[in-house]
Amino acid sequence: MPQRAPGRIDACLTLSLSLAALSGGLFLPLSLVYFTVLTDIPLPVLGAIISGSVLIGLPLPLVTGMLVDRWTAHPVVAVGLGLQAVAYAGFVVARDPLEVLLASAVLAVGVRLFWSSVFTFLADYAETRDGLSMEQWFGRLNAARTVGIVVGGLITGAVISVQAEGAYLALAWAASGCTALSTGLILGVVRTRPRAGDAPGDEPSTYVSILRDRVFLRFLALNSVLALATLFFGLSLPTVVRSRLDGPGWLTAALLVANALLVAVLSARGADLSSRTSKVRLLKRAALLWSGAFAVLAVAMTLPLAAAALVLLLGVALLSVAEILHAPSSTALVDELARGARGRYLAAFQYSFVVAELVGPIMFTALFDLAAALPFAVVAVGCGLVAVALNRRERRPLPIG
Incomplete structure (x- = not known):
């Protein structure tokens, strides 16, 4: 290939990740509203359908990890994206x-296949090239995901305000087109080679041995709290602004855009730190930042709108810095723990985010009903406890960064 082809391939991969993130951002906040507008299916039945599709995807990280360790991640990532485009x-x-x-089940399967294999794909890709490090690719993926969700959410909000069936259909076609193009770009990326000792067809650590890995399981439990922190702000902000602060809709959009911009700008710095600093130390700092951020958000719930908006902006800044430290460091740490089973470990790692997705909405709605500041105070305490646990872990001589 020509000498300049590697740069083109990197750009192709970056664009693919960005399009995949945008398609998810377009439809993530819309799924329930979409079918409410376009079908006559009762709301309780729709809720059951969407929840059922989520349950279908729950076992997939385990299956995906085995597929990735046997055949490499490249085809699994492509299949995951292709299924999303079809859905x-x-x-x-x-x-x-x-x-x-x-359609919802196909989407759930595609999403789980993609997120359970894309980190292994990026790690393998980084090791075959003289370019961005694994941590830098992880940071780039996180930036793409954050910006995609925010931009997609803003577009979706505009569509909802229009209340036209054609606009909803156009959004579905746009999501399908973005994901189909992302699939084509991924297929155009040079196939990765697994690192030495991880050749397809080998039988690395089984899930039974992973279940015996106490260091990994402890980190998985700790990361479930940090994963909750990554999701909690976006999950709670619209309700907080509308129901507690009685604020305008643009305030929610402005805070989400501020978060996306900060993550996009700072992600490279976070990835650089992750590649040359103790990952446990960076995760401890992220946990402390999240603890402080959610304490600030809890205080904002007690203030009038103008003051609360300024305090929320401070909270967004702290949350954004925590996110850019956590995203590359947590995934790279799991890769260090994998010891010959990269696909299985990175796939199993996704369960910490699955737990957060399941617990977050229930926890927020239950605690917010009791007191507006309570859910943020609870997450602040949880992140503080994670920081204490990571501080103890950092002082022990373990085979992690």
Whole structure:
């Protein structure tokens, strides 16, 4: 290949990740509203359908890890993206409960396949090239995901305000097109080679041996709290601004955009720190930053709107710095722990985010109903306890960064 081809391939991969993130951002906040507008399916039935599709995807990280360790991550990532493109296109024609369930299940499978394999793909890719490090690719993926969710959410908000069926259909087609293009770009990326000792067909550590890995399981439990912190702000902000602060809708959008911009600008710095600093130390700092950020958000719940908006902005700054430290360091730390089973470990690692996705909405709604500041105070305490645990872990001679 020409000498300049590697740079083009890196750009191709970056664009692919960005398009995948944008498609998720377009449809993530829309799924329930979309079918409420375009179908006659009762809301309780829709809720059951969407929850059922999530349950279908729960075992997939385990299966994905085995597939990745045997055949490499490249084809699994492509299949995951392709299934998402098919699912979004299916949403255009799905009208009865069975069709909606089928399309939602295909989407859930595609999403789980993608997120359970993309980190291994990026790690393998980084090791075959003289370019960005593994941590830098992890940071780039996190930036793409954050910006994609925010930009997609803003577009979706505009579509919802229009209240036109054609706009909803156009959004589904846009999500399908973005993901299809992302799939094509991934397929155009040079195939990765697994690192030495991880050749396809080998039988690395089984999940039984991973379940015996106490260091990894402890970190998985700790990261479940940090994963909750990454999701909690976006999950809670619209309700907080509307129901507690009685603020304008643009305030939510402005704070989310500020978060996305900070993450996009600072991600390279966070990845650079992760590549040359103790990962446990960086995660401890992230936990402390999140603890402080959510304590600040709890205080904001007690203030009038103008003062609360300024305090929320401070909280966003702290949350953003915590996120750019956590994203590359946590995944790279799991890679260090993998010891010949990169695909399985990085796939199993996704369960910490699955736990956060399941616990977050229930926890927020239950505690917010009792007191507006309570859910943020609880997350602040949880992150503080994680920082204490990581501080103890850092002082022990373990085979981690």
